[in-house]
Amino acid sequence: MRGSRRTAASAWATLSRAADRFALPLAGAGTLAVLAAVFYYPVWTVFVEALGPENPVWAILTSEFYMGAAHGVFAHPLRVPGDVAAWLAEVHIVAGWTGLLPDLFVVHPGVRKGLFGFTAYQAALSTLASVALGLPGAYVLARFEFPGRRTLQSLTILPFVLPSIMVVVGFVATFGQFGTLNGVLSTLGLERVQFLYTLEVVVLAHAFYNAPLVTRMVATAWENVDASAVETARSLGASPLRAFRDVVAPQLVPALAASALLTFVFTFMSFPIVLALGGLQLATVEVWLYARIQQLDYATAAGLATLETVVSLALTYAYLRYEGSQSADGTANPLARHRLFDASGPREWLVRSGIGVYGVVVAAVFVAPLASMVLASVGGLEEPTLRWWRFLVDRQASGGRTQPATAVRYSLQFGVAALAVALPMGVVVGAFSARGGRGRKVVDAVLMAPIAVSGIVVGFGLLRSLVFGVEVGDYRVSLVGPVVVVMAHAVAGYPFVVRNVAPMLSAVDSRLVESARALGASRGRALWDVELPLVWPGVLAGAAFAFAISIGEFDSTVILAGDGVYTMPVALKRFLVDRTAGPSTGPAAAMGTVLLAVTAASFVVIDRVGGRYRP
Amino acid sequence: MTSVELDGLVREFGPTRAVDDVSVTVADGEFFTLVGPSGCGKTTTLRLIAGFENPDGGDVRFGGESTTGVPPEDRDVGIVFQSYALFPHMTVGENVAYGLRFRDPPDGVSTAERVAELLELVDLPGMEDREPSALSGGQQQRVALARALAPGPSVLLLDEPMSALDARLRERLRGKVKEIQRELDITTVYVTHDQEEALSVSDRVAVMHDGRVEQVGTPEAVYREPASRFVAEFVGDNNVVDGSASPLETRGSSVAVGSASFDVAESASGNVAVSLRPEALSFGSGGNELDVVVERAEFLGDAYKVYCDWHGTQLLVKTTDAPEPGPATVTFPPEAADVLPE
Numbered sequence: 001m002r003g004s005r006r007t008a009a010s011a012w013a014t015l016s017r018a019a020d021r022f023a024l025p026l027a028g029a030g031t032l033a034v035l036a037a038v039f040y041y042p043v044w045t046v047f048v049e050a051l052g053p054e055n056p057v058w059a060i061l062t063s064e065f066y067m068g069a070a071h072g073v074f075a076h077p078l079r080v081p082g083d084v085a086a087w088l089a090e091v092h093i094v095a096g097w098t099g100l101l102p103d104l105f106v107v108h109p110g111v112r113k114g115l116f117g118f119t120a121y122q123a124a125l126s127t128l129a130s131v132a133l134g135l136p137g138a139y140v141l142a143r144f145e146f147p148g149r150r151t152l153q154s155l156t157i158l159p160f161v162l163p164s165i166m167v168v169v170g171f172v173a174t175f176g177q178f179g180t181l182n183g184v185l186s187t188l189g190l191e192r193v194q195f196l197y198t199l200e201v202v203v204l205a206h207a208f209y210n211a212p213l214v215t216r217m218v219a220t221a222w223e224n225v226d227a228s229a230v231e232t233a234r235s236l237g238a239s240p241l242r243a244f245r246d247v248v249a250p251q252l253v254p255a256l257a258a259s260a261l262l263t264f265v266f267t268f269m270s271f272p273i274v275l276a277l278g279g280l281q282l283a284t285v286e287v288w289l290y291a292r293i294q295q296l297d298y299a300t301a302a303g304l305a306t307l308e309t310v311v312s313l314a315l316t317y318a319y320l321r322y323e324g325s326q327s328a329d330g331t332a333n334p335l336a337r338h339r340l341f342d343a344s345g346p347r348e349w350l351v352r353s354g355i356g357v358y359g360v361v362v363a364a365v366f367v368a369p370l371a372s373m374v375l376a377s378v379g380g381l382e383e384p385t386l387r388w389w390r391f392l393v394d395r396q397a398s399g400g401r402t403q404p405a406t407a408v409r410y411s412l413q414f415g416v417a418a419l420a421v422a423l424p425m426g427v428v429v430g431a432f433s434a435r436g437g438r439g440r441k442v443v444d445a446v447l448m449a450p451i452a453v454s455g456i457v458v459g460f461g462l463l464r465s466l467v468f469g470v471e472v473g474d475y476r477v478s479l480v481g482p483v484v485v486v487m488a489h490a491v492a493g494y495p496f497v498v499r500n501v502a503p504m505l506s507a508v509d510s511r512l513v514e515s516a517r518a519l520g521a522s523r524g525r526a527l528w529d530v531e532l533p534l535v536w537p538g539v540l541a542g543a544a545f546a547f548a549i550s551i552g553e554f555d556s557t558v559i560l561a562g563d564g565v566y567t568m569p570v571a572l573k574r575f576l577v578d579r580t581a582g583p584s585t586g587p588a589a590a591m592g593t594v595l596l597a598v599t600a601a602s603f604v605v606i607d608r609v610g611g612r613y614r615p
Numbered sequence: 616m617t618s619v620e621l622d623g624l625v626r627e628f629g630p631t632r633a634v635d636d637v638s639v640t641v642a643d644g645e646f647f648t649l650v651g652p653s654g655c656g657k658t659t660t661l662r663l664i665a666g667f668e669n670p671d672g673g674d675v676r677f678g679g680e681s682t683t684g685v686p687p688e689d690r691d692v693g694i695v696f697q698s699y700a701l702f703p704h705m706t707v708g709e710n711v712a713y714g715l716r717f718r719d720p721p722d723g724v725s726t727a728e729r730v731a732e733l734l735e736l737v738d739l740p741g742m743e744d745r746e747p748s749a750l751s752g753g754q755q756q757r758v759a760l761a762r763a764l765a766p767g768p769s770v771l772l773l774d775e776p777m778s779a780l781d782a783r784l785r786e787r788l789r790g791k792v793k794e795i796q797r798e799l800d801i802t803t804v805y806v807t808h809d810q811e812e813a814l815s816v817s818d819r820v821a822v823m824h825d826g827r828v829e830q831v832g833t834p835e836a837v838y839r840e841p842a843s844r845f846v847a848e849f850v851g852d853n854n855v856v857d858g859s860a861s862p863l864e865t866r867g868s869s870v871a872v873g874s875a876s877f878d879v880a881e882s883a884s885g886n887v888a889v890s891l892r893p894e895a896l897s898f899g900s901g902g903n904e905l906d907v908v909v910e911r912a913e914f915l916g917d918a919y920k921v922y923c924d925w926h927g928t929q930l931l932v933k934t935t936d937a938p939e940p941g942p943a944t945v946t947f948p949p950e951a952a953d954v955l956p957e
Contacts, residue, residue, distance in 0.1 A: 017717075509698060509700060511696040511698050511700035512700050512702060514665070514667050514687070514694065514696075514700070515694060515696065515700045515702075515759075515762070515763075516702075516713065517666075517667075517686070517687040517688050518665055518687050518688070518690070518692050518693060518694040518763070518768075518772075519688075519693075519713050519714030519717065519762070519763075519766060520688045520689075520714055520716070520717025520718050520766065521688055521713075521716075521717060522686070522688055523686075525717075529702075529713070530702055533704045534703065534704060
């Protein structure tokens, strides 16, 4: 309607204007196409196979091996009431210990947990351990001031970028036969302990991963408690403890519950930690699924993948519903922090010595594995050696099956390529998520689903569809490994871009965008000219996340990587299993140290430019 | 330049109708104001004109042409927000020039010349290289105005542009806005909750309430002949007295309020609401005489606001000299009382 005044509109101007107008819709359509091709379609093929003629889902549901005692519900539902009554008549519950962990023993008759039951059981134990380890941290970070507090607080996002297979190497280097722990024990003249391949070490490794999550989420909630609300309660006659119970605790419980739920989801789907630290005797659904794929038993694998995805999607949905019901408003008036190194009176000293003990535990759990790994890469303190690093170089020269430099090269290439795909996807989705109108929640869920489906399931679906080939009309389309790996990495990484960019975008005054649009900018142009320059720290942090996720991705990569195409985490696993270099974690530790250096660099970028990731 | 027609405009947010059947025509070159309390739908109406919202019913027409499906960037409007909304990562000059990336400057001048011209117009010459954050609120608001006007839009939309400024600055700036509007002869839709501001700058005013337009008219008409109780109470300080009217033999009617009564010039009967402007009331005798009790007086500088109690009804009187608290007589001619419709 201003055409009459636009006299000098050249063809070029028209063209660039059209590009302006369609850039955002095109990017959105591209994002949906990528998601459909490398996420929804592959996962769909898995579901179809699972519900196909062989009906593996039903076979699993009625199998005592998979479902434990619960299989009766599906196998012979009419007998269930009688069975339960008979069982209840004889039930005795005895509390006891499984190794170091509390357990409940149903004395007679025994109840089989089955694979799913065991997976849920270990996830529950891992969640308990993560809460136990993480909750005191939230208290310390939220209520005390000390040098390095901010650094510690930002370190709580580190687990998100640490490759889990690398953490496995750290745990092996710490708790293995010749690890740091046994080194210390034998120096003290004590007997060596076998800690690997136990439930305890799996739970501990899960706590390493998820306790910081609990700490972070609860500490944030604690910092959002309005000090004047507590002061009001106190002035109305509440004791400090009562004020905590009535005012502070109700604000912490939702965050605690949300973090516990999220930890449960993560540990339910956990793969490399259980695979490498537990082995098949402690197999969870995810590990068993992987083993089925290795055995080419695709029908059972599809059944397992479907059931696991149903569980994880349901839990994630519960989490998102719960998260959505929480108000995330900060307070301008947080509770004042106590000075940690300034105590008077026996009570304060007691609290601080408790924090001291906690600090030692934290150092043992978090620092020891990483330090042990770096140490193991140079042969430990007693006999320092560079032979493991030299081994990496020699291995490269000798042209073995798994070459270190090739793994590094592929990792970096995949990382950059995945970043190039994930960044525009994340920004487009972030813009939509921050400003979308009606139907936003549904679209949000569709776009964020990849975060709730395990990498093994996605990898399996990709293997069975795009890698093996898909019939499109008369043609058979099949994508080669590297392309699929990059796409899988991009889909795994882009939700982190969204999570970093969307909160910052929604903090940008919408009037800025509206001003730009009234002045003639298309929606895409306004995003480019006005919003992105204002949220670049979020974009950069999201990019670092996406890169780090790609570098560390193991689950789908290990399925999709062929003999010739492998990344650092895959090479790491091969070195861990491959004992041709002697009974030592040395080569894996050296490789892990390289991986640590790369991911630590990503973390520094995230931290310096203000990563906003809130799970 | 162009006229803006709102035809049966409806906008719903869930179960609430933010804009409920609004039909108004803003003439070419007119300074038109939407005024009402917060939540009355005036800003939503403006956003419908700008294209940031899509109507659930009705249409917005520019110069007779429907805007259905026309995105904001193609509507050729300039908009100024209360929050200024200057792009913080651009200089003043870049802000003003932003719209010229998409539209050629009018009169064939260069972008730089156009920017200088606009900054001159808003009394900020030579400020091109300043950062927006280095300017005062009033200066930022003038930059926002220059930015909106730079591409030569056919409609100017102002969304509470003065509300973030202090009273004195607000008065100066609204004079400036009015002057520029006259000079450019640009169709302007102004949104404000401040009825005084609305009366002082507008050619015509629409008073909005609960998503509906209560009255459209010149500031004088809206002030002197309010079309509803809401308008009477919202526009200016006012006394609205409920009573029961009965026609008098000669002309006019008598309005009984409790045991007391007064005469009005209009003929009416039954239950009525009567608007008595405070400045039409005075202390003394003659005409209608109401025996009141003076409760307190507020000094305004040029006048006093005197709060009186008239048999349980509060009456506000605006006079140049304040009586002592206690019994007094308020007087007004029957012509000063306005019986509200319905």
